[in-house]
Amino acid sequence: xxxxxxxxxxxxxxxxxxxxxxxxxxxxxxxxxxxxxxxxxxxxxxxxxxxxxxxxxxxxxxxxxxxxxxxxxxxxxxxxxxxxxxxxxxxxxxxxxxxxxxxxxxxxxxxxxxxxxxxxxxxxxxxxxxxxxxxxxxxxxxxxxxxxxxxxxxxxxxxxxxxxxxxxxxxxxxxxxxxxxxxxxxxxxxxxxxxxxxxxxxxxxxxxxxxxxxxxxxxxxxxxxxxxxxxxxxxxxxxxxxxxxxxxxxxxxxxxxxxxxxxxxxxxxxxxxxxxxxxxxxxxxxxxxxxxxxxxxxxxxxxxxxxxxxxxxxxxxxxxxxxxxxxxxxxxxxxxxxxxxxxxxxxx
Numbered sequence: 307x308x309x310x311x312x313x314x315x316x317x318x319x320x321x322x323x324x325x326x327x328x329x330x331x332x333x334x335x336x337x338x339x340x341x342x343x344x345x346x347x348x349x350x351x352x353x354x355x356x357x358x359x360x361x362x363x364x365x366x367x368x369x370x371x372x373x374x375x376x377x378x379x380x381x382x383x384x385x386x387x388x389x390x391x392x393x394x395x396x397x398x399x400x401x402x403x404x405x406x407x408x409x410x411x412x413x414x415x416x417x418x419x420x421x422x423x424x425x426x427x428x429x430x431x432x433x434x435x436x437x438x439x440x441x442x443x444x445x446x447x448x449x450x451x452x453x454x455x456x457x458x459x460x461x462x463x464x465x466x467x468x469x470x471x472x473x474x475x476x477x478x479x480x481x482x483x484x485x486x487x488x489x490x491x492x493x494x495x496x497x498x499x500x501x502x503x504x505x506x507x508x509x510x511x512x513x514x515x516x517x518x519x520x521x522x523x524x525x526x527x528x529x530x531x532x533x534x535x536x537x538x539x540x541x542x543x544x545x546x547x548x549x550x551x552x553x554x555x556x557x558x559x560x561x562x563x564x565x566x567x568x569x570x571x572x573x574x575x576x577x578x579x580x581x582x583x584x585x586x587x588x589x590x591x592x593x594x595x596x597x598x599x600x601x602x603x604x605x606x607x608x609x610x611x612x613x614x615x616x617x618x619x620x621x622x623x624x625x626x627x628x629x630x631x632x633x634x635x636x637x638x639x640x641x642x643x644x645x646x647x648x649x650x651x652x653x654x
Contacts, residue, residue, distance in 0.1 A: 335601045336388040339368035339608050343378030343395030344484050345533040346424055346553035347590050350622050351395055357621060358604070358611040365604040374533040375484030382593060383408035392598040392605050396591040397424065397484030397553065398491075402653050415596035418648040419609075419638050422616050423628035425554030425579040426488045426586030429564045434546030437462065437469055438568045441585065445497025447474050448528050450521040453501050457523050473527075477541045478551035480530040488588050489551055490520040493569075496585075539564060554579060554586075555626025579628045589630070596645050613642045 341351055348370060355368040373381065375396045382394035383404060400418070408416060428439060437443075446452045446465045462469035479485040498519035499505040508515040522528045531537045535552040542550040543563045550564070554574055557566050566574040569585045578584035592612065599605050615622050616638070618629040629635065640646070 335603065337603045338366040339393065339602060339604045340371075340391045341368055341393035341395060342371045342373045342381050342391045343393070344375045344397040344590070345372045345479075345535050346397040346485055346555065347395035347421070347592070348372040349555060349559075349625060350421065350590070350627050351592075353621055353625060354608065354611050354615050357615060358608050361611065362604070362607050365607055368604065368608055372533055374480070374482040375487070376482035377533075379404045379407075379593075382595070383411055383413055385411045386413055386595060386597050388602070390595075392595055392602050393608075394593050396593065397588065398487045399589070399591060400593060400648075400653070402650070405648070405650060405653060413595055413597075415647045417594040417596055417641060417645050418652075419592040419594070419612065419641055420589045420630055420634060421592050421612060421627070421638070422590050422622060422630055423579055424588055424590050424626075425557075425574045425584055425628070426485065426492055426588060427552060427554045427557040427574040428567045428569065428586075429542065429550050429552070429557050429574075430548065430567060431543050431546045432563060432565050434542070434565070435462075435470055435472055435549065436565070436567070438571055440570055441493045441497030442500045443469070443497070445494050445500075445519070448476060448522050449494065449498070449519070450523045451518060453498070453504060454518050457525070460527075472547045475526075475545070475548045476528050476551060477531050477538045477548060478522075478528060479535070479538075480532060483533055485535070485551065485553060488586070492586050492588065494522075495519045553626075554628070558626040576628055587628075590627070593648075594645075596647060599645060609642050613639045 351370045355370055359365065359367040375398060378394035378396065379400065382391050384390055430436065443465055447459055447462065449457060451457060459465050459474060461471050462474055463471045478489065499508065504515065504519060531541060535556045538550040538552050539556055539560050542548045549567065557564060557574060572578050572584050574584050574586060579587040594609065616627065616629060616635060623629055
């Protein structure tokens, strides 16, 4: 946390860059691309960086940091200049509040790229606990106060008698993670809203609804494991009764160690995510400062490498990225070529 505060404390004078509206020149430069953000996107970004360096041996390899989605936006939106990141990766779309923070700090032209799809996977160790989950089950197991009532469930069978008589123990991401946001939006809120009173509360008291439906218990049943999804894999691998929450790519990468749990009877597979049949399917994003494209050496090449890597038979698919539909990929390639800026209206 102190490192983040120190980074954000850099004076605006040191951050200032004289950049033209088309992403043109700057009084500062850097000979390496710097990217921050999502731990889910991190392995894909590392692969793209390696591919770019092999294709362009005269360009320094990008620096890729796994800070988490929320922290990545904080760093990215702090300002423009060579002391700030050029790119942030995200396992959710930028929020309006984050976009407005960027604008207020002079990060006025942002290119948004949807680089592919991922799935929010719930998994256990090979041969470990096995369940057919639903959003309702997950919500009732993990909510701090399910439907506004005291949380009393200790075993999975306390939530649903058909589930194992085993202690609820889930290792998952912290609040700063885009994966945690996806857990809230794709699983916890829909599970909460199976209750008619909660669904009605969303219309009358949005803040109270969000608190009841997305606040996770802190009594040891849900254990935050930082921004490194590999740590969650290690935790559930060593405990057959534990469940982990992470991106699908980590499930595929560790298929010899862990098994995906079904959600509404649907397995977290490449095909089910690509078709959106799996409930946890979600897009992954890259955000780029247009003002940095010319002055930062290698940034243009890095973006081009992303566009060359996200096809169905590309290098990213081989490590677990689910390719976006053809028309979406075509649009993202156009954005790379034209550096199309995101607008506030796009987020409505």
